[in-house]
Amino acid sequence: MLLLAAAIWGFGFVAQRLGMESLEPFAFNGLRFVIGALSLLPLIWFLQRRGRLKGVKDSGFLPRALLGSSVCGGILFIAASFQQVGLLYTTAANAGFITGLYIVLVPVLGLLLKHSTGSNTWIGCAVAAVGLYFLSVGENFSVTYGDGLQLIGALFWAMHILAVDHFTSRVAPVVLACGQFLVCALASFLVSLVLETTTMAGVQEAWAALAYAGLVSVGVAYTLQVLAQKHAHPAHAAIILSLETVFAAIGGILFLGESLSGRALFGCALMLLGMLISQLPLRYLVKSRQEKAA
Structure with a gap:
């Protein structure tokens, strides 16, 4: 479920870039999240x-649902805003790559919450982080304005994963998903009313991008995340979801004419390896090798 969500989000970067040819960032986010909420x-x-x-x-269900929706939706609004505005100044591939830095941030922030993180998870994080480096950093890499916004967004995506992990045991996942979408949509619309000008013509031109970003990226993928995180360690979830960077690169190649070098492909392979390592406890690997030796 997490891998499918990662694939949907990766291709969603293409829809987000295309949608902003007709709509400004906060209007696009408001519409896609309200579509996602209504779809649930x-x-x-x-x-x-x-x-x-x-x-x-x-x-106590209603107070818990309101609290969970407000916290998760507020963090989601901040993360999605940095990502969407940043897409105005960087490529879909770069946005996907840099957003994936939450694979390192989640276990680090998890320590502050006294989460138990095994050595296999840290090794998986390290391998995936190295893969992310090869995937996104070129010989003359420099942090642009858009890349900087994506970096800030990555911190909030990590916080969102931890917040969802906290509230899924207290609120029905599908209710939490719908509630956070509504909170994020409301906040986006309020900012859009102050800073942007939205026309019906622009909405009509962006309908295809909104349909994918709203119904699929939001309605389906975020719900998959919420449902799956009820049974997954947050650090493991972060590594699997970070594979959206790979799918973002694929989408950029197929639909936006972006290229992927051999160095970047090597990074993709390392990220896949990191995901696998994080899912297999080291004691299991050692035991398997000992049994084979015997």
């Missing part, structure tokens, strides 16, 4: 009718 309402209704939304009838 039928599912919430269906699950409620079947009695499969745990804790909905509890007296």
